[in-house]
Amino acid sequence: MSTNYGAVENALPALSTLLGERLSTAPAVREHHGHDESGFQTVPPDAVAFAHSTEEVSEIMQICARHKVPVIASGTGTAIDGHVQALRGGVCIDLSQMDRILQVNQEDMDCTVQAGVTRLQLESHLRDTGLFFPVDPGANASLGGMAATSASGTNAVRYGTMKENVLSLRVVMADGRIIQTGTRAKKSSAGYDLTHLFIGSEGTLGIITEVTLRLHGLQEAISSAVCGFPSVEDAINMVILTIQSGIPVARIELLDALMMQAINRYSKMDYPEQPHLFLEFHGSEASVREQAEAVQGIASEFNGSDFTWTTRSEERNRLWKARHDAYPSALQLQPGTRAITTDVCVPISRLAECIRETRLDIDRASMPIVMLGHVGDGNFHLAILPHPDRPEDVDEAEALNHRLVRRALAMDGTCTGEHGVGQGKIQFLEEQNPEGVVLMRQIKQTLDPDNLLNPGKVLRMD
Known part of the structure; x- marks a missing residue:
C-alpha cells in the first residue's frame, strides 16, 4: 500500500476554488480539528474543508485523491480514542454543516439525515411524531460519527447499537465515488452487507455522508429507578440475575462510589457515596410498575438499599443528565x-x-x-x-x-465495546483477531489503495 503522500499545497488551489471561504488554513481552526475528547496529543490537519453536501464531499475527495493527500472526516469531536488526529497531515473534511434532516417516514418508522445532524437535533425534530431514536452515547454526537464509530450507549441493552439501528448509508469512497449501501427495507438478503462494513470503520474505508435510521415508537410510560449497594460486586450480581430473568430493562447503568462522589459535587446531588445502579423501564403503565417491582425484589437479594423509582419526567431527566455528565x-x-x-x-x-x-x-x-x-x-x-x-x-x-x-x-470479550479502536487499541485489535485483521487490511487496500482515509487509525498499514 502506498504511503507516499503528496503535498497539501498542490491540492489547495482546487479546493479553494470549490469551497471559497469554507476552506480554512487558520491555525486556530486547524488546532480545533486536531483533537477529540481523548487524552491523545493534538495533531492538526493542514487545512479544514467545511462541506455542505455529499456531492461536495465527493469533489473534495477527488481533488485529494488526485494529489494523494490524506483525508480525515470530522463530526462533533466527541470521540475518545484518538479518532481525528491528522497523523499524516492532510485535509480534515468537517461535516458539521451537513445538518439537514432529509426525511422522516412516520408510517415506516425510519428517517434519513445528513451526517452532521446530531442526536439531540434529531430528538427535538421527532418530538411530535410519536417516534424516537434510541442510541444514546451521552454526548450530543453527530449521527454520521455515531455510525462511523458504531456507537452504543445507555439504551443498548434493550434497543441495540448503531449496528441494529442503521438501515442504509450514503458513502463517499477514497476515489470520490458515491455509493448507497442499502435501502429502507427492514431486511434484505441481496448480496454482501455493505452497510455494516462501513459501520465501525471509523472513516478508514469511506466517508459517511447520509444515514437512514430505524426509529422506534414512544412508550406509553417510562419509569426510572436508583438503587445503592455496599459493593460493586453486589450490584453486578443483581444485574446478571435481572438479565437472566428476562426483565426487559431499557437501561442499567453502574456507577461506582467515586463516580457517585463526583456526580454529587458536579450535578448537586446527594446520593450516598457507594456503588449505584441507575435503571429505566419502558412499556405500559402496568408493565413498568411490574418491572420496577420485580427488579426491586432482585435488588433486595443482593443488599440493595434505598430503591426508589419515578415516572415524573423532571426527576427522570435530572437523573440521566447527571449520568450523561459523568465525564466532566x-x-x-x-x-x-x-x-x-x-x-x-x-x-x-x-x-x-x-x-x-x-x-x-x-x-x-x-x-x-x-x-x-x-x-x-x-x-x-x-x-x-x-x-x-x-x-x-x-x-x-x-x-x-x-x-x-x-x-x-x-474472557472471550472484546477490546472495545463502543469507544472504537482509533489510535489507542490497534495493538489490541490485532491480539483479539489476528486472522481477521489480515482480512481487514486486504479490504482496506482494495477500497483505499493509497491509504488516504484517516491513516493511522484502526489498522497498521505501513
Whole structure:
C-alpha cells in the first residue's frame, strides 16, 4: 500500500476554488480539528474543508485523491480514542454543516439525515411524531460519527447499537465515488452487507455522508429507578440475575462510589457515596410498575438499599443528565488532567469476575479512577485521571489499561465495546483477531489503495 503522500499545497488551489471561504488554513481552526475528547496529543490537519453536501464531499475527495493527500472526516469531536488526529497531515473534511434532516417516514418508522445532524437535533425534530431514536452515547454526537464509530450507549441493552439501528448509508469512497449501501427495507438478503462494513470503520474505508435510521415508537410510560449497594460486586450480581430473568430493562447503568462522589459535587446531588445502579423501564403503565417491582425484589437479594423509582419526567431527566455528565464530573476529581478512558465488553456471565479483578487494580492505583458502564450488556468503562504534572502516572495508567483489555480478551470479550479502536487499541485489535485483521487490511487496500482515509487509525498499514 502506498504511503507516499503528496503535498497539501498542490491540492489547495482546487479546493479553494470549490469551497471559497469554507476552506480554512487558520491555525486556530486547524488546532480545533486536531483533537477529540481523548487524552491523545493534538495533531492538526493542514487545512479544514467545511462541506455542505455529499456531492461536495465527493469533489473534495477527488481533488485529494488526485494529489494523494490524506483525508480525515470530522463530526462533533466527541470521540475518545484518538479518532481525528491528522497523523499524516492532510485535509480534515468537517461535516458539521451537513445538518439537514432529509426525511422522516412516520408510517415506516425510519428517517434519513445528513451526517452532521446530531442526536439531540434529531430528538427535538421527532418530538411530535410519536417516534424516537434510541442510541444514546451521552454526548450530543453527530449521527454520521455515531455510525462511523458504531456507537452504543445507555439504551443498548434493550434497543441495540448503531449496528441494529442503521438501515442504509450514503458513502463517499477514497476515489470520490458515491455509493448507497442499502435501502429502507427492514431486511434484505441481496448480496454482501455493505452497510455494516462501513459501520465501525471509523472513516478508514469511506466517508459517511447520509444515514437512514430505524426509529422506534414512544412508550406509553417510562419509569426510572436508583438503587445503592455496599459493593460493586453486589450490584453486578443483581444485574446478571435481572438479565437472566428476562426483565426487559431499557437501561442499567453502574456507577461506582467515586463516580457517585463526583456526580454529587458536579450535578448537586446527594446520593450516598457507594456503588449505584441507575435503571429505566419502558412499556405500559402496568408493565413498568411490574418491572420496577420485580427488579426491586432482585435488588433486595443482593443488599440493595434505598430503591426508589419515578415516572415524573423532571426527576427522570435530572437523573440521566447527571449520568450523561459523568465525564466532566470525573475530570473535577483531578483538575487539569487529560483523562485516559477505556472500555471493554465481556459476556454477561464473566462480568462480575472481570470487574472484581479490575477493582483490585483500581485499589492499588496511585491516582483517581472511576468505573461506570452499560452493564446490562457486559460493557463497562474506566476514566483514569493521571496527575497533570506526573508523567509516570501516564505510564501507570497505560499499564492498567493493558491489563484490563487483556483480561477481557481472556474472557472471550472484546477490546472495545463502543469507544472504537482509533489510535489507542490497534495493538489490541490485532491480539483479539489476528486472522481477521489480515482480512481487514486486504479490504482496506482494495477500497483505499493509497491509504488516504484517516491513516493511522484502526489498522497498521505501513
